[in-house]
Amino acid sequence: MEQSASTKKIIIDTDPGIDDAMAILMAFHSPEVDVIGLTTIYGNVPTSLATHNALYLLEVIGREDVPVAHGSAMSLKNVPKLRIADFVHGKDGLGNISFPPPKNKAVDLCAKEFLVKMANMFPGEITVVALGPLTNIALAIEADPMFVKNIKQIVILGGAFFVNGNVNPAAEANILGDPEAADIVFTSGADILVIGINITHQVVLTDKQLMQLEESESAFAKFVCKIAPFYFTYHHEAYDIKGVYLHDPTALAAALDASLFTFASGVVRVQLEGISRGMTIFNNTGKRWGEVSAWCNNPAVKVAVTVDAHRINSMLMERLLKM
Template identity: 40%
Template sequence: MSTKHTMIIDTDPGVDDALALMLAAYSPEIELLGLTTIFGNVSVEQATKNAGFLVSLMPKSVPVAQGAATPLVNDLHPYPDFVHGKNGFGDIAVAYPADFKPDPRSAAQFIVDQINARPGEVTLVPVGPLTNIALALHLDPSIKTKVKQVVIMGGAVYRGGNVSPAAEANIWNDVHAAQVVFAADWPIVMVGLDVTHQTVMPEARMNAACANSPKVGAFLAKICEFYANFYRNTAGFDGFCVHDPATVVQVLRPDLFGTQRGQIEVVTEGLALGKTLFGPAGFMYAEPGWGKRTNVEVCTTVDSEGVLKFIEDVIKTAP
């Protein structure tokens, strides 16, 4: 009998976010408590609108709480419409539900309330900038002792970045929030570019997985076409990286990932803005700032085929 994972996803939908949310919604092992939205791939207003639409595709409705519109300190970066389209869904026409209303609470308050209501049970899965998570910690620092785990899509340790040679986009979009979250000394799994850049879904394989799903699959196939074109034109890939879906898979199938424990610090200024510096546990550094905590499990290796097959198998079950 499988263990049920109680989950909140903090998201900025986003093509790969949409795939991750459908994966969570149609995985019987997940109890999805709700979605919280954040700026990143699109504005937070568009992210909330997109999340509302995605909930309409789910087998069970869940609340959506709108979060921060800007980073804690730095200016907002331009939205990457060349990756996800201006609407976050590859600029396809979307029939947004007219009756959708977000939860009246802020994203941070929603996160705090859910973790306090179910101490030791909630897995928090941020797949965008970490602003809402930092704000939740500010509202109630005790959540760091009550959360089950925080599984983050972001960062890179042994690979370069995707917005600069140093930085991955989610961390770069709010470096100060990321530093707050990594420094909180709560249990974190970091699913970064070390593994997601190795995990590429071929477009034809995605289309085949979606072929018998006229509602969910048809939508995913359409939006993934734009996303795949971006990867084809910029990186020469036959397909697209499954950044956010891989993060959901990590919760369900941690055996598909190899990890290394240690300390993460985020560079908050200069040309390396957003770089996630990693100090492996047990290594003695002369610099006294290292070795203070070993709360982060960094995913360093992945069974890419296992991840892709898991995604494929779940999407095939969607209507």
């Protein structure tokens, strides 16, 4: 795709994942952005499989030139991901389609090193779209004090603001995957947009729209139809809805066009202990507190509070159907 001077450079930090795959496909049919790399992280699948899936998706898209950097397999506390969402995405992360091994390999740089290198190479130009736990991003922040200044923006899929979590009543999966990393990123001072499940649960790809994709000759639409049935079955059974939540495509949409959302600004901290470990707590009241607390003297982030779900749904459909 020909890129204009105004095209935004993005790196997608991802744990593919059926909805990650939809977001990645959407990105490569989006003239607003130039995907300059994928970094991988555990979450929906272990990191090793996330890297395989990312490489395979680039083959499907025909963009094997885009580098993939293998990310951390452990949280900052050196804990492996205990809960892999194979019941949502299948054991291979892509709906149990038994895809062949990818032909390419990840680059020699790990995800942390790749993020730092790209931010230094293109200061003020790169948006990171973080679709999984935030370990790689936190490691980049710790590795290079200039990373938060060099990176243009970080768009985070994570948190459950004003609603229950999706792992337990307190926590959303990406944040619970590495709460310590999330707290480092939220308080880093980077320009951050946060898209929580309070937003993504409003954006649904319906059963009827899947049928529309099945009737298309678009290669992207055909691939989504191949991997999607497992994801749709999970949503039918778990949520009793006639469709699927578009978590990752919604976060990508925030990188494409933030005007699709309204945001409130405030400090976000992450609960690190106890029954509510992984809870994202948002101070957006503007109240001047009477005592010093963990929310004082920390930089604000922007948390999405409303979304134009119809426009995001239409955007995804348009780009998946594009020939």
